[in-house]
Amino acid sequence: DAGITQSPRHKVTETGTPVTLRCHQTENHRYMYWYRQDPGHGLRLIHYSYGVKDTDKGEVSDGYSVSRSKTEDFLLTLESATSSQTSVYFCAIRAQANYGYTFGSGTRLTVV
């Protein structure tokens, strides 16, 4: 999607290894979000950011950490990946002035 890029698009990793997913935006939006999507669960919020260095936990934050050192980048880290973290991860951005959320194309993560 225009203005928001997720990397990598696909990743396979082993249980217990650290993994970092990146979300990059060119829209200069204040708000950024990480969601995970699993069959039968819809999209669930992991963490979100409301500004540089300002982050907060979402519904399913256990086992995840985030960082935002620049407006354009929001990183999601799995400190020690587990099989239950196999999922598709989506980043979303939102401007301050309106409620329009734009989603990235997702990262498919498989933990073996």
Place this chain on the structure above:
Amino acid sequence: QQQVKQSPQSLIVQKGGISIINCAYENTAFDYFPWYQQFPGKGPALLIAIRPDVSEKKEGRFTISFNKSAKQFSLHIMDSQPGDSATYFCAAGGGADGLTFGKGTHLIIQP
């Protein structure tokens, strides 16, 4: 605790028919109710959204009906087409802390 309940889980509609997907929410602080469309391998894309100060919003073949007192809202797709086959998510939000999503409806439009 599921704050947004979506039904049905799957739906099959004949081409030209009306597709109807329903959602119910619990949190009265929600003030933004969007619907997203997702194709396989893609991210969710905003389809249409409504705020609680109106009861209906129409954009082309897509209409949201909103019932504030019942805490329910629905998506109607008129003249459904095979290209509408996708997964649809309702969501609700009210501030900086993101959207709460329903579990999704897999819609199939049969030619």
